[in-house]
Amino acid sequence: MTSRILLIYTGGTIGMDLNPATGALEPLDFNHLIKQMPEFAAIPAGIDVYQFEAPIDSSDMNPKLWGRLVEIIVGHYDRYDGFVILHGTDTMAFTASALSFMLENLTKPVILTGSQLPVNQLRTDGKENLITSIEIAAAHDADGHPRVPEVCIYFSGKLLRGNRSTKINSEGFNAFDSFNFPPLADAGVNIIYHDEIILRPDYTKPMTPHFAMDTNVVVFTLFPGITKEIVLHLLEAPHLRGIVMRTYGSGNAPQLPWLMEALTEATRRGIIIINITQCAAGPVQMARYSGGFLLQNVGVISGYDGTVECTIAKLMHLLGHTTDTDLIREKMSRSLCGEISL
Numbered sequence: 001m002t003s004r005i006l007l008i009y010t011g012g013t014i015g016m017d018l019n020p021a022t023g024a025l026e027p028l029d030f031n032h033l034i035k036q037m038p039e040f041a042a043i044p045a046g047i048d049v050y051q052f053e054a055p056i057d058s059s060d061m062n063p064k065l066w067g068r069l070v071e072i073i074v075g076h077y078d079r080y081d082g083f084v085i086l087h088g089t090d091t092m093a094f095t096a097s098a099l100s101f102m103l104e105n106l107t108k109p110v111i112l113t114g115s116q117l118p119v120n121q122l123r124t125d126g127k128e129n130l131i132t133s134i135e136i137a138a139a140h141d142a143d144g145h146p147r148v149p150e151v152c153i154y155f156s157g158k159l160l161r162g163n164r165s166t167k168i169n170s171e172g173f174n175a176f177d178s179f180n181f182p183p184l185a186d187a188g189v190n191i192i193y194h195d196e197i198i199l200r201p202d203y204t205k206p207m208t209p210h211f212a213m214d215t216n217v218v219v220f221t222l223f224p225g226i227t228k229e230i231v232l233h234l235l236e237a238p239h240l241r242g243i244v245m246r247t248y249g250s251g252n253a254p255q256l257p258w259l260m261e262a263l264t265e266a267t268r269r270g271i272i273i274i275n276i277t278q279c280a281a282g283p284v285q286m287a288r289y290s291g292g293f294l295l296q297n298v299g300v301i302s303g304y305d306g307t308v309e310c311t312i313a314k315l316m317h318l319l320g321h322t323t324d325t326d327l328i329r330e331k332m333s334r335s336l337c338g339e340i341s342l
Ligand code: ASP
Pocket: 011, 012, 013, 014, 056, 057, 058, 059, 087, 088, 089, 090, 091, 114, 115, 116
């Protein structure tokens, strides 16, 4: 049986070309991409294409466009076996994280990919990334279920859980990594799937889309020398509802009385503060050092080993759906779709 795949083209380097006037890369439409890639016609899957009217550089991605992607997937869900999203690399990990929460009980693959070099360049990585992503989105197991019913990023030989991924390289072809969770598949001569870690949905239930995202949030990084005035200014920002605080090491912070008082006051006002580490790998363990212990005491919640992209997306998603801060705190502290290890 030939799988049917919907290829959603949002833009990104893969389909870009040089603007002769400025010398900068600009997104072009899908026909441009396809002209550079005769191999596309030979891919053994039924592929239809849906493209954003105006393809974008992914630095222009936003929660409204995530909603568009969810709408497109929902509108085509029953007619396709899987979805491949062509997306710029810069914000791909944010989009993949957001979609993992917006597509609850996902029963079909949603694979995001792109490239570091446009597809019309001789050494492009775009062709392999696109062709392998389509193969992965089309793959089934012996029961006829999709092999990878998750939101993933495929890049440079690795299939990563989307909400565990981070862009790590602006130059090398290995643009993404997932420091706290192993790849779901490795693509070499063969594609080796690591079935034991791939999430299985409840096939008796439908996929439930979610759209609401509250953007009254901020990512805030601690650094030696941080000042009281600036932190207080941030915490008093109108409408602020959530903070992803990037702390040191295993969730540690300076033991400054004014900082602890400010955070206590913010949590008292219902602001959700999540502690994630500035380290690329490893979890937050707040009780390990006294600075982290103090944060725990003032009501800061552990973000465990979540990435910054995933933690901010999860926070926006939860804040978009409820004002019940206890419920948000409870859901932040458990894994909804494989995004943290407890
Ligand atoms: N600036 C580009 C984008 O994110 C980079 C890329 O696609 O690799 O759209």
